[in-house]
Every structure is written in structure tokens, then in C-alpha cells.
Amino acid sequence: MIASILAVLPAAEGIPNPSIPTSWVLLLAALLFILGIYGFLVRRDLIVVFMSIELMLNAANLTFLAAARERMLDPEGQVYAIFVITVAAVEAAVGLALLIAWFRLRATLDVETAVELEG
Amino acid sequence: MSDYLFLIPSLPLLGALLCGILHARGGKARDLAGPVANLAVLGSFLVAVLAFLEIRGHEAEALVYEGFTWIHTGTLLLPFKLHLDALSGFMALIVTGVGLLIHFYSIGYMAHDEGRAKYFAYLNLFVFAMSLLILGANLPLLFVGWEGVGAMSYLLIGFWYDKEGGWPAVAGQKAFIANRVGDMGFLIGMFLLFTNFGTLDVAAMKEAPALSGGVATLICLLLFLGATGKSAQIPLFVWLPDAMAGPTPVSALIHAATMVTAGVYMVCRMSFLFVQSPTAMAVVAVVGAVTALLAGTIALAQRDLKKVLAYSTVSQLGYMFLACGVGAFSAAIFHVGTHAFFKALLFLGAGSVIHGMHEEQDAFRMGGLRRHMPITWITFLVGGLCLAGFPLTSGFFSKDEILWETVSSGGSAAYALWGLGALTALLTAFYTFRLVSLTFLGKERFDPGEVHPHESPWTMTLPLVILALLGLGGGLMGLPAVFVEDGNWIHHLLSPVLAEGRPFASEGGHGLDHAQEGLFMVYSSIIAVVGILAGLILYRNGPERMAGLAKTFRPVHVLLAGKWFVDEIYQVCILTPLAALSRFAGWFDLGIVDGLVNGLGRLFQGAGFLVRRVQDGHIQSYAMWMAGTTTVVLAWLVMQLW
Numbered sequence: 001m002i003a004s005i006l007a008v009l010p011a012a013e014g015i016p017n018p019s020i021p022t023s024w025v026l027l028l029a030a031l032l033f034i035l036g037i038y039g040f041l042v043r044r045d046l047i048v049v050f051m052s053i054e055l056m057l058n059a060a061n062l063t064f065l066a067a068a069r070e071r072m073l074d075p076e077g078q079v080y081a082i083f084v085i086t087v088a089a090v091e092a093a094v095g096l097a098l099l100i101a102w103f104r105l106r107a108t109l110d111v112e113t114a115v116e117l118e119g
Numbered sequence: 120m121s122d123y124l125f126l127i128p129s130l131p132l133l134g135a136l137l138c139g140i141l142h143a144r145g146g147k148a149r150d151l152a153g154p155v156a157n158l159a160v161l162g163s164f165l166v167a168v169l170a171f172l173e174i175r176g177h178e179a180e181a182l183v184y185e186g187f188t189w190i191h192t193g194t195l196l197l198p199f200k201l202h203l204d205a206l207s208g209f210m211a212l213i214v215t216g217v218g219l220l221i222h223f224y225s226i227g228y229m230a231h232d233e234g235r236a237k238y239f240a241y242l243n244l245f246v247f248a249m250s251l252l253i254l255g256a257n258l259p260l261l262f263v264g265w266e267g268v269g270a271m272s273y274l275l276i277g278f279w280y281d282k283e284g285g286w287p288a289v290a291g292q293k294a295f296i297a298n299r300v301g302d303m304g305f306l307i308g309m310f311l312l313f314t315n316f317g318t319l320d321v322a323a324m325k326e327a328p329a330l331s332g333g334v335a336t337l338i339c340l341l342l343f344l345g346a347t348g349k350s351a352q353i354p355l356f357v358w359l360p361d362a363m364a365g366p367t368p369v370s371a372l373i374h375a376a377t378m379v380t381a382g383v384y385m386v387c388r389m390s391f392l393f394v395q396s397p398t399a400m401a402v403v404a405v406v407g408a409v410t411a412l413l414a415g416t417i418a419l420a421q422r423d424l425k426k427v428l429a430y431s432t433v434s435q436l437g438y439m440f441l442a443c444g445v446g447a448f449s450a451a452i453f454h455v456g457t458h459a460f461f462k463a464l465l466f467l468g469a470g471s472v473i474h475g476m477h478e479e480q481d482a483f484r485m486g487g488l489r490r491h492m493p494i495t496w497i498t499f500l501v502g503g504l505c506l507a508g509f510p511l512t513s514g515f516f517s518k519d520e521i522l523w524e525t526v527s528s529g530g531s532a533a534y535a536l537w538g539l540g541a542l543t544a545l546l547t548a549f550y551t552f553r554l555v556s557l558t559f560l561g562k563e564r565f566d567p568g569e570v571h572p573h574e575s576p577w578t579m580t581l582p583l584v585i586l587a588l589l590g591l592g593g594g595l596m597g598l599p600a601v602f603v604e605d606g607n608w609i610h611h612l613l614s615p616v617l618a619e620g621r622p623f624a625s626e627g628g629h630g631l632d633h634a635q636e637g638l639f640m641v642y643s644s645i646i647a648v649v650g651i652l653a654g655l656i657l658y659r660n661g662p663e664r665m666a667g668l669a670k671t672f673r674p675v676h677v678l679l680a681g682k683w684f685v686d687e688i689y690q691v692c693i694l695t696p697l698a699a700l701s702r703f704a705g706w707f708d709l710g711i712v713d714g715l716v717n718g719l720g721r722l723f724q725g726a727g728f729l730v731r732r733v734q735d736g737h738i739q740s741y742a743m744w745m746a747g748t749t750t751v752v753l754a755w756l757v758m759q760l761w
Contacts, residue, residue, distance in 0.1 A: 037746055041739050049739075115736030 025066040032059035046099055046109040050092075057088045121173070121182035124201045126166045127211060128250040134159025135243035142236035152236035153226040156243045160222050163246060164215035171208040180204070181322075181616075183256065190259070194317060202256035202322065206616045209452060209609070210253045210384055213459045214377045218246050220582040221372040224467050227578035228368050228474060238278060238366070245271035249377055253384065258309050258319045261385070265305070265349065268378045269298045275373060276365040287364035297358035301348015308341030325391045332396060339392055339399030342385065343406075350382030350436045353410045357686055359433055363425040367470030370425060375432050375466050376459035383439040383455055387448045387617060394446065394620025401532070404444020404525075408539040411437025413683065415546035419553075420669075420679035423480050424469045427554050431506060432462055434543060438521050441540060445533070446620040447524030449613040450597075454521055456609070457513035457593045461505035464586035468499035471575040471583065472558060479570070482557040483662050489559040491572035496559045498583040503555045505590040507548035508647040513593030518544060519643045520597060520607075523636050541646055548650020556658035564661055601637045 032055055039052030061081045068077030103109055137159075138152040170182055181204035190197040203211065222242060229235040248267025255261035277291030309319060315334060316324045330338070346352070351359035362374045373379070386393060386403065393400055414433035421427045435458050442451035473480055475492055489496040505514035522544070526537040574580065598606030605611070657665055669676040678684070733744075 037742075040742055041746065111738060114738065118734065118736030 022066050022070045025069070026063060029059045029062040029066065032056075032062065044111050046102070046111050046114075049111055050095055050099065053095075054088060054092070057084055060084060121170070121184055121203070123166060124170060124182055124184035124203055124254065125186060127163050127170070127201075127215070127254060128247050130159045130162040130166070131156075131243040131246040131250070135240045135247060138236050138240035138243060142234070142240060149236040152239040153222075153229075156239035157219065157222045157226065159243055160215060160219045160246055163250065164212075164219050167208070167211040167215045170203050171212055174203065174205060174208055195313070195319075197257055197259055197319065199260065200256035200320075201254040203254055204616045205612045206384075206387060206452065207253045209456065209612065210380075211250060213456055214249050214253060215246065217376045217459045217463050217586075218242075218249075218372060220585055221368050221376070221463060221467065224371075224470070224579050224582040225366075225368045227576045228470055229366065230576075234278065238275075241271055241274050241278070242369075242372070245275070245373060245378070249381070252381055256320060256322065258312065258321065261321075261388075262305065262309065265345075265381060265385075266302070268373070268381065269295060269302075269349070272298075272362065272373050272378055275369040276362045278365055278369070283364070290358075290361040290364040294358040294362050297355045298348045301345045301355055304341040304343075304348075305345025308338050308345065311338045311341065321388060329395050330392070332398075335392060336396040336398045339389075339396045340402060342389060342392075343399065343403055346382030346386050346440075347406065348382075349385075350379050350440070351433050352382070352436060352440060353406055353413065356410060356414065356433050357689065360426055360429040360682070363423070363429050367425065367466060367473060370429070371463045371466030371470065374429065375462040379432060379436055380439070380455045380459070383436065383443065383451050386440070386443045387452055390443070390448045390618040390620070393443070394618040400444050400446065400620065402444070403440050404536055407437045407440025407442075407444055408536045408543075409437070410434070411441065411543040412539050412546070415543045415550070416679055417682045418550045419546060420676055422483050424472065424482050424485075424554065424558065425466070425480055427482070427550060428462070428465055428469060431465075431547060431551065432458075434547060435462065435506075437543070438518060438540065441525060441536060442521040445525050445528040445536070447521065447528075448617040449607075449610045450517065450520045450524050452613055452617075453597045453609045454517040456596065457505065457517040457590070460586055460593050461502045461512075461514055461590040464498060464502035464583060464590050465506060467579070467583055467586065468495050468502055471495040471579055472499075474575055474579070475572045476565070477570055479565070482554055484565050485558045485563075486561045486565070486661055487559070487563040488572055492574045494574060494580045494583060498580075498587040499559065500555060501587040501590055503551045504651075505593075507551045507651050508544055508643060509548075509651060510644045510647065511594065513590050513596075515643065515647065516594035516597055516599065519640055520599060522643060523599070523639050526639060527636070541642065544643065545646045545650045548647045549654045552651045552654025553658045554654075556655055557662060560655075561659055561661050599636060599640065601640060 036052045036054075036056030036059060039055065040049055043049055043052065061084050064077045064081045064084070068074045068081075071077070099109065102114070106113055134156050137155050141148045141152045141155065174180060174182060181202050183203075184201040186199040186201075188196070189199045222239070225239070225242065229238050232238065245268060248264045248271060250264070252261055252264025252268060255264055273291045273295040275291075276294055277288040280288035280291070311334070312324065313319055315330055315338070316327050318324060318327075329335070348355045359374055359379065363370050365374075393403070411434045414430045414437060418427050418430035418434065421430060435454070439451040439454050439458075442448070442454060471492065472485070472488060472495060475488070475495070476485065479485065501512075505512040508515045508518045522537055522540050525540055526533050595608075597609040600607065681687075
């Protein structure tokens, strides 16, 4: 896993590692995304659900970077990745705050208990 | 200076307010209402006298009081403006004068009624509305009074709404609804007047150039429809006989002396317009004459004291419209005046009889009352003589002037109308003295052990005496030329403000002169005397003698006693279809309109019920939907690419 991430990263000289095809990277991102969706849909602990979201965000990031690498390290894609990380940090702060508030209210983090807005 | 004119309506309004407060206080305070109401009307009467004296000598002028701006919208400017000329001044005197006597009478008549303070409040409000009707310088102001008297009439007819199984309340509604039909015509007429003249001020309309024939006819007929409602003429006369459910002084004041003459007054006020349309005049004359005869025939077969008087009122109002129709507006107003005296007298006399007989109204169960109630008897006799047109009484002069004006208005139609009028006069004399005989002469047809007829208190007999004197002397207002040259005071008084018009004159002109007027006066006298004698002789021993006649001419008697079945005809032809239409409309509204609206609502409700299950509150199921649809859309896009 670490190796594959290293492979995607540009070499010290600024040249992408040509031995790893972009499609692999995209496949990895897709796997991560599906894992995230699965976690989001299936797990009942709100913390884990939250972590699943992070996983999906990172899968998106990976896709951005893969595309940037494909286009000779286009900085645009890398800038997007940084944006996403920033937004994810903010979202984590707000989301965790909400989780704490919720826990104080209900003494549980089971996602099934949050059904107040039933139609 | 005529600012004091506003006192004429204001004083009774104030009186009504005070009476209302006294009614709310209850107990002993209610006894004060009578004097308060009387003082208010007395003040009103004195002001009217003052105003009338001021315009005497220069009748063409008018006193005008202009208060605040009442309505100002677009081109319509309606000030609160009162206008007292010879016509409205004379009417104001009648209304406040006769009104005062009846207020005074009511103190005795209503002394023991729980609602007497409320009664006087209504009565005062009536005088307020009536004086507004008379003095209003523009038609909408007149109409406010017109509706006001209608509302008071409704309230006073239904004053004893809990008696007789609620019948008075029904009668009140009937009166109000019949009047609404007429009011519709009046309103549309006013709209048309406004579109044609651009103003509703009577004086301004009078100065304006004449309308074209068709428009004038239409407006006049619409206004006349309003008058038929208020003044109980064909086709809307059915409410007046039922209006007798109210207290008797109310019948005297509202349904004999004043309110019902409002239609005649309005036609005279608008006489300048009516003379522009010979067609409308002819309609007025014919409706008046036919109503007079029809009501006269019905009165022949009624047993109820007040019903007979009610139909005679309808009949006399018919005379007034006949006079209007032949262009003799001053004769109509003359008859309004004398009729106010003697009909108020007759009604108050009837009230006195009913009071003394413990609420008995059936003349067949009376008789011989002259020994028990001498003052009532003498005054009632005077009233009867006036109504019958006995020579030299006021009723004789005014009725004779109408008949003379009719026959001298020229043309063959004039003779036909005179014939109707003369026949009605015969019937009038007959049924009046039938009533006098049944009530006061002959043997007692009640059980003296149970009923003890007694003379009424002086508060009730004093107005009777005054009205009897007025009834006897009222003819002096309009002596015919045969007696005194230029003796027709009322004609001189009113002619400057009334229009001249002879709708039938073109056919034959004034073919008759004063010598013939004397001749026709003799005819009238003979008719009256014959009718009176017939009534006295045929009924001198009670109704039995004539029962055989009624049996022989059974169909006629049934027809007359059944009031020509006009009520029943209206029931079948108008009310029943109307009720059916209402039921259909109700069904349509509830079934179709509401069904459509509610059905649509229910449709959305059901759809919502189905769809809302999607919103189950589980974040994960929302996410599932999102992921699922996104997948599907993406798959579809990918397929497109391939």
C-alpha cells in the first residue's frame, strides 16, 4: 500500500514513475471509494460512518492526483487535492462537534437513533 | 340660516339612544323611555313647524343644511345635505306630527310591556330614518332613510317575535324581503340616474336637460318598482297585511300613516322625471287603480279588524299612485296627508278596541262596543266617515280631488281609471261601515262574563280625539274650486316644487270644466253614502245576515277571503322554484364544487401518504438512495460512451 502511494508520488527529480500505470491508481481510488460507501451504508457507529466519509474524500483526492500525474504533474489537480484536504479538516471539526453534542443528548452514537426527521 | 334643520332627524336619534340606555338599565328606568321618546319627537315636530313657517310665502325656495362630505369617490360627491322645501316640509310635518300623537298613544298602549323602552327606541329610530328619507337632498341619503325605515319596520313587526308561534318574526322577514325586491329596482334606477346625470342630487337633476324617452321610462319604472315595495302596491303588496303582526301603534305609524307613503313621496320628489315618460306615468296610474280595487275587494271578506284596515291602506295607497300617474302629484300628497290623519285614527281606534277586548281582533266576535267605549266609538266613526269619503270630511276632499283629476286628465283611459277608482270608493265605504257595524253596533257577540270591554286610558283617547278633529278638518287644506275659488291651499303650496304633467292629455285635453267638477263631486258623495248605508244596514245585526250571501256566492267569497290567493300563487310560482333552485345550488356547491376541491386535496394527500415513506429519517437509507441513483446514472453515462 505504502509502496503504491510512493509510486504515485513524483520522484525526487519531478518525473512520475512510469512503471505504475494510471489505471492502477484509479482502480485503487475506486476501491477506497467503495469501501467508504460500504462503511457509510452499513456501519452503525457514527464515528465509523464519519471515518468512511474521510475514506471517500481521500479516494477523490487520489483520483485528482492520478489525473494530475497523467498530465505531467499539472498543478491544478494538486491544488484541488489540497482544497479537499482543507475542507475535509473543517468538516471533521464541525462533524465531530456535532457528534459530541449528539452523544451528550442521547448517550449513544448509534446512527439508528437519529431518525427524528421521519416523514 | 337653516342650520337647525339637522335637529329634525337628530333629536329622535338622540331619543333612541337614550331609550336604548334606559332599556339596558331595566326596571323602573324603562318607564322613562316613553316621555323621553315623546319629547324627542315633540322637539322634532317644533323644528319642522319652524322650518315650514320659514319657507311659507316663498314656496319655490328651499332650506338647505349642508353638513359634512359623506361620500367622495371619483366623480361621485355626496354631501350630508338636508333639503326642506314645500313638499318635504309638508311631509315632515305629517311624519313628526302624526308620529308625535302615536308616540303619545304608545305610552298607554305599551305601558305593561316588558320591552317598552326598546319599543320607544325603535319608534324614535323610525322617525329619525323617516325624516332622513324626507329631507335627504340626494337619492343615496334618501335611500339610507328608506332602508332605515325598512329595518325599523322589520324590527317592529317582529316586536312580539315569541308570540303566536313566532309568526310576527316571519311576517317581519316577509316585509323585509318584499322590500328588498323593490329596493333592487330603486338601486338600479339610481345607478342609471347617475350614469345619465352624473349627479344624484335631486335639485341638480331637476335642472339638468331632459332624458331621452326610453331611458326616462326605464328609470321611472325601476324607481316605481322600489315604490311598489315600500308602498305595498301590486306586485309587492303582500307584505303589508302580514305586517299587522306588530303592535297596533306601529301599524298606525309605519304601515298606515308614514312609511308606506314613502313610495308616493319618492315618486312626487322625482315627478320632474316621471312627467318625461308618459308610459311610466300610465303604468303608475294603472297599477295604482288596479291595486286600489284589488285590495278593496279583499277587504270585503276579512274578519280581522286590522286586516281590513291593512287592505284599505293598500287600497288608499293605490289611489295616491293613481293620482301620481295622472299627473296630479299635489292631489297625491293631499291624500297622503288626510290618509295619515284618518288611517292613523282608525288604527289607533282599532288598537283601543283590541286593548279593551283583551287582544281580540276578530270583528265577528265583537259588536255593541259603542256602549262600552264611547270615545273610541265616536272617533272611530269619524275615521270611518273620512275613509269612506263622506261629504265634507277630509277623506272626501282628497279622494274626490284624485277622482276628479283622473277623469279630467283626458282621454278614454281616464274614464276607465275613474271607473276603477269610483268602484273602489264604493267598496271602501261599504267595508268600512261593515267594520263599524260589526265592531260597535248591534248586540255583543262575546261572552260578557269573560270579556269586560273598557274604555282606554286618556293617553290613548287624547290622540284619538286630536286625530278625529284633524280628520274632520283636514279637508280645509285643499278645498276644491267649486267651493272656494283658489281655495286649494295645498295645491298652491306644492305646485312650485312638483312637476306638471298630463300623460293622457294628448288624447283629449282638458275637456271638463268646473261645472262638471261639481257634478263628479255629487257622484262621489252618492257613492260614499250608498256604500255607508249598505254597510250599516246589511251588517247591523252581526255577520249572520250576510252569511247566506257568502254561501250563495261561495267561490267569490272564498276567492276574496283567500286574498285572491296571491300569497299562494307567489308560493307556487316564485318561492317553490326558488327553493328548488337553492337546493340544487346547495347540492352543486357541496357535491360538485366542494367535491372537486376536496377530491383534489385528497388526491395529493394520498400521494403524499405513499411518497412520505421514503423519508424514513435513516441517514443511511438516504445515502443508499443517493448512491444507488448515482450508480445508475453513471452506468447509463458509461453505456452511452461505449
